[in-house]
Amino acid sequence: MIIDVHGHYTTAPRQLQAWRQAQIAAIGRSFNQTLTISDDEIRETIVSGQLKLQQERGTDLALFSPTAGGMAHHYGDESTSLQWTRTVNDLIYRVCGLFPTDFIGVCQLPQSPGVSPGNCAGELERCVRELGFVACNLNPDPSDGYWTDPPLIDKWWYPLYEKMVELQVPAMIHVSSSCNPNFHGTGAHYLNGDTTAFMQFIQGDLFKDFPTLKFVIPHGGGCVPYHWGRYRGIAHNMGRPPLREYLLNNVSFDSCVYNTAGMELLVRTIGADNVLFASEMIGAVRGVDPESGFYFDDTKRYLDAVSGVSDADRSKIFEGNAVRIYPLLAQKLAAQVA
Amino acid sequence: MIIDVHGHYTTAPRQLQAWRQAQIAAIGRSFNQTLTISDDEIRETIVSGQLKLQQERGTDLALFSPTAGGMAHHYGDESTSLQWTRTVNDLIYRVCGLFPTDFIGVCQLPQSPGVSPGNCAGELERCVRELGFVACNLNPDPSDGYWTDPPLIDKWWYPLYEKMVELQVPAMIHVSSSCNPNFHGTGAHYLNGDTTAFMQFIQGDLFKDFPTLKFVIPHGGGCVPYHWGRYRGIAHNMGRPPLREYLLNNVSFDSCVYNTAGMELLVRTIGADNVLFASEMIGAVRGVDPESGFYFDDTKRYLDAVSGVSDADRSKIFEGNAVRIYPLLAQKLAAQVA
Numbered sequence: 001m002i003i004d005v006h007g008h009y010t011t012a013p014r015q016l017q018a019w020r021q022a023q024i025a026a027i028g029r030s031f032n033q034t035l036t037i038s039d040d041e042i043r044e045t046i047v048s049g050q051l052k053l054q055q056e057r058g059t060d061l062a063l064f065s066p067t068a069g070g071m072a073h074h075y076g077d078e079s080t081s082l083q084w085t086r087t088v089n090d091l092i093y094r095v096c097g098l099f100p101t102d103f104i105g106v107c108q109l110p111q112s113p114g115v116s117p118g119n120c121a122g123e124l125e126r127c128v129r130e131l132g133f134v135a136c137n138l139n140p141d142p143s144d145g146y147w148t149d150p151p152l153i154d155k156w157w158y159p160l161y162e163k164m165v166e167l168q169v170p171a172m173i174h175v176s177s178s179c180n181p182n183f184h185g186t187g188a189h190y191l192n193g194d195t196t197a198f199m200q201f202i203q204g205d206l207f208k209d210f211p212t213l214k215f216v217i218p219h220g221g222g223c224v225p226y227h228w229g230r231y232r233g234i235a236h237n238m239g240r241p242p243l244r245e246y247l248l249n250n251v252s253f254d255s256c257v258y259n260t261a262g263m264e265l266l267v268r269t270i271g272a273d274n275v276l277f278a279s280e281m282i283g284a285v286r287g288v289d290p291e292s293g294f295y296f297d298d299t300k301r302y303l304d305a306v307s308g309v310s311d312a313d314r315s316k317i318f319e320g321n322a323v324r325i326y327p328l329l330a331q332k333l334a335a336q337v338a
Numbered sequence: 339m340i341i342d343v344h345g346h347y348t349t350a351p352r353q354l355q356a357w358r359q360a361q362i363a364a365i366g367r368s369f370n371q372t373l374t375i376s377d378d379e380i381r382e383t384i385v386s387g388q389l390k391l392q393q394e395r396g397t398d399l400a401l402f403s404p405t406a407g408g409m410a411h412h413y414g415d416e417s418t419s420l421q422w423t424r425t426v427n428d429l430i431y432r433v434c435g436l437f438p439t440d441f442i443g444v445c446q447l448p449q450s451p452g453v454s455p456g457n458c459a460g461e462l463e464r465c466v467r468e469l470g471f472v473a474c475n476l477n478p479d480p481s482d483g484y485w486t487d488p489p490l491i492d493k494w495w496y497p498l499y500e501k502m503v504e505l506q507v508p509a510m511i512h513v514s515s516s517c518n519p520n521f522h523g524t525g526a527h528y529l530n531g532d533t534t535a536f537m538q539f540i541q542g543d544l545f546k547d548f549p550t551l552k553f554v555i556p557h558g559g560g561c562v563p564y565h566w567g568r569y570r571g572i573a574h575n576m577g578r579p580p581l582r583e584y585l586l587n588n589v590s591f592d593s594c595v596y597n598t599a600g601m602e603l604l605v606r607t608i609g610a611d612n613v614l615f616a617s618e619m620i621g622a623v624r625g626v627d628p629e630s631g632f633y634f635d636d637t638k639r640y641l642d643a644v645s646g647v648s649d650a651d652r653s654k655i656f657e658g659n660a661v662r663i664y665p666l667l668a669q670k671l672a673a674q675v676a
Contacts, residue, residue: 140520146484147520182478182485187537187572191561192530199525219568223529223561229597230557233623233634234525259567265603285571296571 002300003322003329004054006172006218006254006278007062007103009092011049013041016091020070023084027076035087042094049282051102057300059279063322063329065106065137066092068283069185071176073142078112078119085110085123093131104332105133106172109160111142113149118159128167134328136164138171138215140197145180145189152197153204161210168327170214172254173197186284194222198251202235202243207250214250214325216276219284221253225266252325254278255299255317258285263302272313276321277303340638341660341667342392344510344556344592344616345400345441347430349387351379354429358408361422365414373425380432387620389440395638397617401660401667403444403475404430406621407523409514411480416450416457423448423461431469442670443471444510447498449480451487456497466505472666474502476509476553478535483518483527490535491542499548506665508552510592511535524622532560536589540573540581545588552588552663554614557622559591563604590663592616593637593655596623601640610651614659615641 019035054062066088073081089107096105107127109120117138127133138160141147150156152173164171175193183189194217207213217224224231228243235243252274257263267275278299285296294301303309303317323330357373392400404426411419427445434443445465447458455476465471476498479485488494490511502509513531521527532555545551555562562569566581573581590612595601605613616637623634632639641647641655661668 147518149520151520180485182487182489182534182538184534184537184541184572187540187569188530188534191533191565192526195529195533195561196520196522196526199522200520202525203522220564223533223564226558226561226564226600226603227529227595227597229595229600229627229634229640230623231525232629233596233625233627234522236628236634237623237625257565257567258571259565259607261603261607262564262567265564265599269597269599285568285575287571287575289567289571290574291570296567296574302567 001061002059002277002318004059004062004279004281005216005276005322006256006280007050007064008067008280008283009064009095010067010282011045012067012091013037013045016088019087020084023080024075027080031083037091039094039098042098046095046099051099053281053295054102057298059300061101062103063106063135063326064092064095064103066108068137068174069177071108071137071139072144073111073139073176074113074144074179078110078115081112082110082123089123089127089131096132101336104329105131106135106137107131107133109136109138111139113142116159117157120160121163124160124163124169125167128169128328132332134326134332135169136171137174139176140173140193141175144176145178145183151200151203153200153206158209161213165210165212170216170325172216172218174218190219190284191222194219195224198222198224198231201247201251202231202238202240207247216252216254216325218254218256218278218280220255220257220262220266221270225253225269228269248274252276252321255303256280256297257302258296258299260302260305263299264306267303267306267309267317272309272316273321275317276325277318339399340397340615340656342397342400342617342619343554343614343660344594344618345388345402346405346618346621347402347433348405348620349383350405350429351375351383354426357425358422361418362413365418369421375429377432377436380436384433384437389437391619392440395636397638399439400441401444401473401664402430402433402441404446406475406512407515409446409475409477410482411449411477411514412451412482412517416448416453419450420448420461427461427465427469434470439674442667443469444473444475445469445471447474447476449477451480454497455495458498459501462498462501462507463505466507466666470670472664472670473507474509475512477514478511478531479513482514483516483521489538489541491538491544496547499551503548503550508554508663510554510556512556528557528622529560532557533562536560536562536569539585539589540569540576540578545585554590554592554663556592556594556616556618558593558595558600558604559608563591563607566607586612590614590659593641594618595640596634596637598640598643601637602644605641605644605647605655610647610654611659613655614663615656
């Protein structure tokens with residue numbers, strides 16, 4: 001089985017974006033507009049979009065979440081974020097209901113800059129217990145480009161982590177769009193967010209407090225695998241245990257790397273136990289590579305091209321690690337088989 | 339010949355740091371303390387520090403600049419930055435005077451958040467024309483972690499670029515320390531700065547306006563080579579020419595990558611014409627790797643371990659590219675031979 005742990009509903013019917021624009025325009029006033037999207041409209045976007053590509057590429061199942069760039073937690077206040085978040089999470093729930101064997105839900109969190117992440121616990125619990133979601137996306141920078149909230153190792157985040165542990169849900173650490181003109185969204189802010197989060201984990205001792213907390217860092221871990229020697233060295237200088245034993249029981253990387261050399265480095269340096277197949281589809285890099293004739297984000301091709309990976313290791317990357325790291329996914333798959 | 343394009347005077351006698359602390363403590367008041375360091379003290383730090391390591395590793399020459407983390411442009415105002423910058427540049431000048439065949443100067447710029455980079459032109463000109471320096475370090479984030487100034491493609495930066503072009507000096511794009519608790523300095527802010535700068539260059543069309551402007555992005559280009567497919571794809575989606583022809587006449591990467599897999603990816607993906615040997619020494623990652631028994635930052639070992647690189651290509655990485663990209667370095671080397 002091939003599980004893609006990183007898919008976004010970037011093709012949602014345009015009513016969604018219109019609703020969001022209206023909500024943003026109404027910040028400071030009450031906003032009760034109803035979002036109306038039919039099942040057929042959802043089906044159409046999925047069948048001609050993500051599902052089509054999944055089938056062409058041989059992916060069996062995607063963990064599916066709202067558009068990361070669309071989270072935009074900096075707009076308005078906590079109530080704005082909660083209203084938007086419930087709306088998009090409900091839409092993901094509908095996708096998963098229409099295509100139950102193709103997509104499993106991952107929720108957005110109603111984060112807001114300066115507001116305790118513990119306030120997200122209610123929506124997380126709703127998504128897991130009522131909507132059947134198996135994970136969440138956690139934005140390490142709700143200011144969307146100015147990094148004004150505390151680092152992920154700060155106790156500020158602990159109430160959310162407690163709920164994640166209780167519910168057995170991992171988080172993908174994923175920034176949203178950037179409103180800082182220095183940071184291009186998918187070309188800088190995303191990768192910087194990944195890199196920043198990993199380094200924060202080196203600095204803290206978070207997993208001593210939360211030994212079962214699990215994170216997936218997307219986009220191949222930002223620059224971490226490429227600079228693995230640098231990170232081993234920095235951790236060594238800080239007196240930390242060897243990096244692998246210090247962090248890799250709790251932190252893994254997805255495989256959203258769009259070239260074979262990068263994929264090879266990822267798998268060989270980090271090892272098959274900590275890489276999860278993903279394509280970030282339909283997402284950051286759309287279209288066909290004129291050099292290869294294939295889609296840039298067809299990450300299975302790059303992975304298939306890496307030589308010397310055993311079948312057992314490929315199976316971990318495609319399926320085993322996801323089932324291990326996302327316990328509620330494992331339960332769902334077991335229930336589908338039964 | 340082996341040229342290391344990225345060395346910092348991180349071992350300066352402790353009077354330097356004391357002077358800087360006193361200067362910072364006096365912000366808002368006049369400060370005229372004299373920095374007193376003897377030639378012997380400089381010799382001692384260099385002979386037992388950078389020069390010792392250079393000789394052990396077979397490096398012939400280093401481009402040498404003030405400690406990047408120490409630039410800390412966010413302290414005080416423009417006058418604070420100028421006074422500090424002149425002080426550390428003068429110290430680099432003394433090092434290069436004492437060891438003229440081992441070190442060639444690269445200057446810090448007197449940047450200050452919100453102040454026109456054009457105001458750095460005078461100090462750059464002084465360092466080049468009077469002190470014999472061949473390049474500068476340019477901080478893309480003088481706020482040191484909050485990224486409040488415009489991106490590098492903004493006309494805000496053009497007066498400085500005009501002076502660089504006039505003087506024929508390239509810049510290494512190098513952030514300083516981070517005062518944002520989210521960003522560890524050498525483990526996040528440095529690499530994020532590299533990644534961010536490269537993506538800014540994709541967004542703009544800077545080198546149409548400055549066809550001879552040259553930048554070196556340190557630390558192996560942040561995450562750019564690892565995600566080369568992603569950057570090719572994003573550039574393609576934005577309608578840019580192929581990335582190599584669009585940017586690599588003006589932008590190169592140094593080889594500060596502390597593991598063989600990363601070095602191999604860098605050289606193979608980017609190609610020998612755009613990689614410059616460097617070690618960031620004595621810098622971000624000190625000490626000996628317990629796995630290998632060698633210094634983490636002994637980057638020549640990783641480069642030597644990459645197979646299939648021709649002698650001609652190795653020569654470009656070690657020497658030829660530096661001579662080509664830093665014209666004033668070429669002139670100095672020619673003068674030394676003559």
